[in-house]
Amino acid sequence: MDKLLIQGGTHLSGEIAISGAKNAALPILCAALLTAEPVTFTNVPQLKDIGTLLELLAQMGVKVAREADTVTLDASGLNNPVAPYEMVKTMRASILVLGPLVARCGEARVSLPGGCAIGARPVDQHIKGLQAMGAELRVEHGYVHATVSRLKGARLFTDMVTVTGTENLMMAATLADGETIIENAAREPEIVDLANCLVAMGAQVSGAGSDVIRIRGVARLHGATHRIMPDRIETGTYLCAAAASGGSVRLTGTRSDYLDAVIDKLTEAGCEVVSEPDAIRLRAPARLNAVSLRTAPYPAFPTDMQAQFMAINCVAKGVAMIRETIFENRFMHAVELQRLGADIRIDGNTALVQGVDRLQGATVMATDLRASASLVVAGLVAEGETLIERIYHLDRGYEGLESKLAALGARVRRVK
Numbered sequence: 001m002d003k004l005l006i007q008g009g010t011h012l013s014g015e016i017a018i019s020g021a022k023n024a025a026l027p028i029l030c031a032a033l034l035t036a037e038p039v040t041f042t043n044v045p046q047l048k049d050i051g052t053l054l055e056l057l058a059q060m061g062v063k064v065a066r067e068a069d070t071v072t073l074d075a076s077g078l079n080n081p082v083a084p085y086e087m088v089k090t091m092r093a094s095i096l097v098l099g100p101l102v103a104r105c106g107e108a109r110v111s112l113p114g115g116c117a118i119g120a121r122p123v124d125q126h127i128k129g130l131q132a133m134g135a136e137l138r139v140e141h142g143y144v145h146a147t148v149s150r151l152k153g154a155r156l157f158t159d160m161v162t163v164t165g166t167e168n169l170m171m172a173a174t175l176a177d178g179e180t181i182i183e184n185a186a187r188e189p190e191i192v193d194l195a196n197c198l199v200a201m202g203a204q205v206s207g208a209g210s211d212v213i214r215i216r217g218v219a220r221l222h223g224a225t226h227r228i229m230p231d232r233i234e235t236g237t238y239l240c241a242a243a244a245s246g247g248s249v250r251l252t253g254t255r256s257d258y259l260d261a262v263i264d265k266l267t268e269a270g271c272e273v274v275s276e277p278d279a280i281r282l283r284a285p286a287r288l289n290a291v292s293l294r295t296a297p298y299p300a301f302p303t304d305m306q307a308q309f310m311a312i313n314c315v316a317k318g319v320a321m322i323r324e325t326i327f328e329n330r331f332m333h334a335v336e337l338q339r340l341g342a343d344i345r346i347d348g349n350t351a352l353v354q355g356v357d358r359l360q361g362a363t364v365m366a367t368d369l370r371a372s373a374s375l376v377v378a379g380l381v382a383e384g385e386t387l388i389e390r391i392y393h394l395d396r397g398y399e400g401l402e403s404k405l406a407a408l409g410a411r412v413r414r415v416k
């Protein structure tokens with residue numbers, strides 16, 4: 001199993017390009033299931049999760065053509081609306097095929113994703129919403145079985161703000177009979193990107209980016225071309241790595257307006273952050289100030305950046321209080337950061353981080369995607385060598401991690 005070996009202590013400097021967003025690409029690729037015409041996507045990141053989704057779509061009968069960052073999907077031959085456990089278990093976002101399959105085929109058999117390191121992550125809201133639209137859904141032997149002749153527009157209200165839940169229901173509603181209103185909708189930029197793609201395919205969607213989304217169903221969608229938005233979490237991760245290392249970087253192909261809450265905290269920590277039309281520059285002070293934060297749905301501070309900020313607080317001046325309100329088990333990185341010498345106390349959903357003068361390299365284990373990213377940030381500032389095990393988590397979400405870090409001067413290499 002691959003590991004990442006980091007020699008800490010380099011101030012990151014230079015320029016790298018940010019990739020397309022994993023969390024936008026995954027739902028948007030699933031949207032191709034909604035039409036019998038080919039859809040072309042550009043700026044698709046080369047990630048393990050994208051490969052898994054493309055395999056899943058291919059076994060459903062979708063023709064997949066991929067060249068560099070361009071993917072064309074042709075779902076005219078869609079004949080097997082099934083997502084088997086073996087594929088779904090490696091990637092929770094596979095549940096995003098459910099809405100499109102029910103809408104287009106009138107049937108689907110999709111494995112329940114099951115729990116994962118960061119929390120239970122049930123999909124009851126996806127199921128409840130599709131039932132409200134007239135689908136028959138039952139869960140048997142770990143699979144959601146869904147049937148309907150044609151979905152009907154409905155007024156939907158989710159118990160909590162759910163990103164993939166909103167995406168699944170929005171996609172399903174595009175082919176429903178009549179109008180669907182999703183209240184308490186997630187407002188993440190990835191929802192807006194998906195809505196833009198659906199509109200390009202002929203869907204009638206309005207309100208994406210607000211908490212009420214209206215979708216007027218149409219008889220069919222058509223082919224389109226769509227460019228995937230930049231990855232705001234990859235962007236934020238490199239900003240954190242540069243900030244912690246006392247460096248100065250420019251990230252291109254990305255946008256700061258998706259990252260207001262993150263940039264606000266980096267500024268509070270003492271960094272100078274400059275936004276350009278398609279790039280972000282960051283210059284870090286010699287030592288950061290500790291910054292407290294609380295995760296919440298967009299536009300508040302993203303849970304997917306919580307671990308990276310815990311890492312920077314480990315070496316900052318002062319004490320930070322970090323409150324995680326989205327996932328019930330998203331502090332797995334704290335124990336590993338402690339192995340590097342961090343001073344962290346956990347009480348329920350709150351972590352108290354007392355900055356220390358230095359971290360020391362050690363062997364640590366990656367437990368989930370962003371936990372792994374936090375260990376990379378910490379390893380870059382730790383004295384000596386840090387060996388991160390189980391980096392397959394990083395391959396799910398960071399395209400070309402070692403080469404991008406190396407381009408910024410970091411001493412990192414993948415070892416067997």
Ligand SMILES: CC(=O)N[C@H]1[C@@H](OP(=O)(O)OP(=O)(O)OC[C@H]2O[C@@H](n3ccc(=O)[nH]c3=O)[C@H](O)[C@@H]2O)O[C@H](CO)[C@@H](O)[C@@H]1O
Nearest residue numbers: 023093121122123124125126160161162163164165326327
């Ligand atoms: C592929 C993708 O886009 N993943 C992102 C998405 O995950 P994902 O869409 O899975 O996360 P949700 O927004 O659905 O989860 C929010 C909370 O709602 C709960 N919940 C959700 C649905 C449901 O039916 N029942 C239920 O109880 C979850 O357990 C969690 O506590 O949003 C998360 C929150 O920003 C991010 O961390 C993930 O990176």
Ligand SMILES: C=C(OP(=O)(O)O)C(=O)O
Nearest residue numbers: 023092093304369370397
């Ligand atoms: C939790 C994440 O992803 P997923 O929902 O795909 O597990 C993430 O991107 O941090």
